[in-house]
Amino acid sequence: MDRAVVAYDGRPVLDGVSLRVDPAEVVAILGANGSGKSTLVKSALGLVPLAKGEVRLFGTPLRRFRSWHRLGYVPQRVGAGSGVPATVGEVVAEGRLARRGFLRFPSGADKRAVEEALTAVGLADRAREPVSVLSGGQQQRVLIARALAGAPELLVLDEPTAGVDAASQEAFAACLHHFVEQGGTVVFVAHELGPLRPLITRAVVVHHGEIIHDGAPPEPAGHHAEPGHDHVHPHASVEAPGLLGSA
Numbered sequence: 001m002d003r004a005v006v007a008y009d010g011r012p013v014l015d016g017v018s019l020r021v022d023p024a025e026v027v028a029i030l031g032a033n034g035s036g037k038s039t040l041v042k043s044a045l046g047l048v049p050l051a052k053g054e055v056r057l058f059g060t061p062l063r064r065f066r067s068w069h070r071l072g073y074v075p076q077r078v079g080a081g082s083g084v085p086a087t088v089g090e091v092v093a094e095g096r097l098a099r100r101g102f103l104r105f106p107s108g109a110d111k112r113a114v115e116e117a118l119t120a121v122g123l124a125d126r127a128r129e130p131v132s133v134l135s136g137g138q139q140q141r142v143l144i145a146r147a148l149a150g151a152p153e154l155l156v157l158d159e160p161t162a163g164v165d166a167a168s169q170e171a172f173a174a175c176l177h178h179f180v181e182q183g184g185t186v187v188f189v190a191h192e193l194g195p196l197r198p199l200i201t202r203a204v205v206v207h208h209g210e211i212i213h214d215g216a217p218p219e220p221a222g223h224h225a226e227p228g229h230d231h232v233h234p235h236a237s238v239e240a241p242g243l244l245g246s247a
């Protein structure tokens with residue numbers, strides 16, 4: 001994306017942001033609440049219009065981009081179980097639609113892709129259950145499986161681990177690791193890196209609609225690593241000055 005400007009009701013929320021992601025990168029988009037992280041990701045996918053600037057996906061200007069099967073998107077905190085009752089397997093199968101077209105019945109390859117995606121997130125045995133009976137973290141894993149089922153090259157996730165139980169966070173980290181090993185590219189929004197920290201190759205910190213750091217992941221503050229430090233500072237690692245190195 002090049003000099004992207006996004007405004008809601010005339011109020012700028014992204015202020016001329018330029019960002020390029022190359023194949024095989026694992027990029028964490030960090031920043032405080034309301035800094036513009038979700039808006040950055042959504043505008044990069046054409047879900048929010050740009051007031052100025054340009055977005056290219058896989059080198060193609062957004063308005064001409066049609067290869068949506070090349071990317072998988074997991075939105076922020078949308079309960080997979082909200083609204084229509086659906087089973088885990090049905091939700092994940094939606095992830096195949098961009099590949100198979102809406103009017104054809106699922107092929108053997110579609111069914112295998114759904115099974116593999118559910119296995120990757122550790123929910124293979126839950127396919128026939130209604131999504132609504134799963135925990136929040138498990139529902140988030142269902143959405144990740146839905147994105148993986150389309151066999152994307154690029155996975156974009158908005159706060160995949162926010163409010164997610166530890167087991168789901170670990171399952172997600174393992175599945176991301178596998179995806180990256182297979183040559184996948186990942187961009188995700190996060191408040192805390194947690195078990196994802198070892199996977200990321202680059203951190204982009206957004207502050208008031210601008211990128212204020214792009215490079216090495218910020219180190220956790222020293223005292224946070226001390227045993228016995230148990231109270232939570234969700235944004236401390238990205239808000240505290242001096243944690244971002246010399247950038």
Ligand SMILES: Nc1ncnc2c1ncn2[C@@H]1O[C@H](COP(=O)(O)OP(=O)(O)OP(=O)(O)O)[C@@H](O)[C@H]1O
Pocket residue numbers: 008009013031032033034035036037038039040
């Ligand atoms: N659809 C919208 N209409 C109006 N204002 C919006 C809309 N979406 C987001 N905003 C505002 O734009 C700013 C940036 O929001 P955004 O969701 O991009 O931030 P964020 O960094 O992802 O925050 P969070 O960590 O809380 O998800 C916030 O002030 C938010 O209130």
